Amino acid sequence: MKAPLSLAAVFDRLLAAYGAQSWWPADSAFEVMIGAVLTQNTAWVNVEKALGRLRETVAFEADAIVALAPDVLAAAIRPAGYFNVKARRLQAFCAWLQAQGGIEGLAGRPTAALRTDMLAVHGVGPETADDMLLYALERPVFVVDAYTRRAFSRLGRISGDESYEEIRALFEEELPARTDLFKEYHALIVTHGKEVCRPRPRCEACCLRHDCQHGMGG
DNA sequence: TACCAGGAGAAAA
């Protein structure tokens, strides 16, 4: 049995297979943050619909979203699913952002302390916080998601039942702490995951679940 | 029809 690939080697293979993804698909840091909440357990195509409706409903800024009636906000983001839950989460996050003095107010704050504060906000869990830190605030934090866990479990780098923080630590310790690398790596993992790493029968011929190492191995 | 998607919080055990 071959030794598991290094994380750097996996990145090289993903990049060769899919090319640069240049994420996050958003026009501003604030949009990244809103999208990070809306995409929780939700396909991105539905998030885009919700973002479009939200723009038509309210000024795309924290103050306006906080001031919006919860049911109006929920109706606007309906296509993203869990709309009542996410409306409450968006308002909690925007209120927190206001209290920080907006995105500008976050600049210069140590990443670890900022992350701890973000995790205390209702609706901001580790993946959402790390999405925001990496893609909106340019901090070298590795984002772990279901695709990461699934793919690297298949590759033998993790067992699959590690905690979020354990997997994040693995990537951050083995890779150089470069924001551009972490951005691209996570994007490639998601791209790969969407294409061939889904736990669905249609992927059987080309899926890590069945020893296919498309884009990563062989 | 059934399953899944770039999770997180609350409730139950």
Next chain:
DNA sequence: TTTTCTCATGGT
């Protein structure tokens, strides 16, 4: 402390 349940639309 750990596990299970709930939230929900839209595409395949």
